[in-house]
Amino acid sequence: MINYEIYIAIAIMAGVNLFTRAFPFIFFKNHEPPSAILYIEKYFPAVIMTILILYSLKDINFDVTPYGLKEIGSVLFTAVLHLSLKNYLVSIFGGTIFYMGLVQYF
Amino acid sequence: MMGYLVLGFAFGLLLVSFKYDWYLAPLMSLFIYAGALQFVAIGFFNAKVGFIDIAIASLFVNIRQSFYGLSFLKRFRQTTPFKKYLIFGLTDETYALLTTIKDDKKLSKRHYYFFLTALNQSYWIVGSTLGALIGSELTFNTKGLEFSLTALFVVLCIEQYKNLQNVYPFIIGFFASVLALILVPTDKMLIASILIALILLFFFKQRVEND
Numbered sequence: 001m002i003n004y005e006i007y008i009a010i011a012i013m014a015g016v017n018l019f020t021r022a023f024p025f026i027f028f029k030n031h032e033p034p035s036a037i038l039y040i041e042k043y044f045p046a047v048i049m050t051i052l053i054l055y056s057l058k059d060i061n062f063d064v065t066p067y068g069l070k071e072i073g074s075v076l077f078t079a080v081l082h083l084s085l086k087n088y089l090v091s092i093f094g095g096t097i098f099y100m101g102l103v104q105y106f
Numbered sequence: 107m108m109g110y111l112v113l114g115f116a117f118g119l120l121l122v123s124f125k126y127d128w129y130l131a132p133l134m135s136l137f138i139y140a141g142a143l144q145f146v147a148i149g150f151f152n153a154k155v156g157f158i159d160i161a162i163a164s165l166f167v168n169i170r171q172s173f174y175g176l177s178f179l180k181r182f183r184q185t186t187p188f189k190k191y192l193i194f195g196l197t198d199e200t201y202a203l204l205t206t207i208k209d210d211k212k213l214s215k216r217h218y219y220f221f222l223t224a225l226n227q228s229y230w231i232v233g234s235t236l237g238a239l240i241g242s243e244l245t246f247n248t249k250g251l252e253f254s255l256t257a258l259f260v261v262l263c264i265e266q267y268k269n270l271q272n273v274y275p276f277i278i279g280f281f282a283s284v285l286a287l288i289l290v291p292t293d294k295m296l297i298a299s300i301l302i303a304l305i306l307l308f309f310f311k312q313r314v315e316n317d
Binding site: 001003005006008009010011012013014016017018019020021022023024025028029033036037039040041042043044045046047048049050051052053054055056057058059071074075078079082083088089091092093095096099100101102103104 | 108109112113116126127130133134137138139140142143146147149150151152154155157160161164165166167168169170171172173174175176179182193194196247248249250251252253254255256257258259260261262263264265266267270272274275276278279280282283284287292295296299300303304307308311314315
């Protein structure tokens with residue numbers, strides 16, 4: 001994107017982001033939200049996080065060596081790190097450094 | 107709070123590693139102020155994603171925040187003149203902090219909430235600005251740095267599972283993504299995955315809720 005497109009994109013994201021935060025305060029001040037909205041709000045965060053993992057890895061080419069093994073290995077490494085140490089900064093940085101090591105030296 | 111400083115730093119570093127101007131980092135942290143979305147935004151810029159797709163994707167990436175607001179409808183009463191800012195600043199981190207602290211009678215609630223939220227955002231802005239500035243000066247091999255995005259989502263995904271203890275949403279997310287990867291070009295993948303996942307989520311509503 002060129003700069004003015006980036007500014008528009010930032011404005012859109014700022015607006016939409018504020019909307020998601022203000023949404024309940026605008027619409028559900030005095031009455032309960034419909035069950036479909038409660039359902040999406042409860043389960044969709046888990047869905048979108050799974051989607052975002054795959055989305056961030058969408059450019060892997062499984063046809064050439066090492067067939068995405070570096071990425072899959074780093075995802076597993078990050079997950080194990082997070083499950084064992086339970087510190088999200090350690091997990092994010094540990095996982096990233098692990099992956100950078102793999103792609104830069106192997 | 108330290109978390110925001112460090113995570114913001116990573117965001118700034120990643121942003122300038124794709125040769126974007128450093129000042130976009132504080133600009134985004136000031137006006138968007140959403141961790142996951144700002145990381146995803148870098149991908150939007152790179153892939154030249156259309157504006158409507160950006161709007162829809164942002165909505166669903168951040169829909170979890172509507173849930174935060176619902177549980178704060180009561181607690182944010184009598185917080186004027188700070189209420190608008192408190193709503194704007196209700197990020198994952200701030201939500202987590204506000205839910206773990208108890209309201210103290212000796213302290214003014216609205217000031218306390220306000221300072222906590224403002225301090226959080228300051229850390230985020232300072233972290234991301236430093237990351238962007240230092241990143242533009244340093245010339246080290248940033249190959250693979252984009253994995254910080256994946257790692258962030260892996261962590262958030264695990265946290266979601268701890269809260270939910272239900273495997274179906276993750277299966278739905280996985281299949282929706284794989285299906286989208288097969289069916290549409292990669293620049294439309296995110297939006298297609300979201301739509302497929304929404305359909306699946308309602309199609310299997312009983313399954314999901316009865317788990």
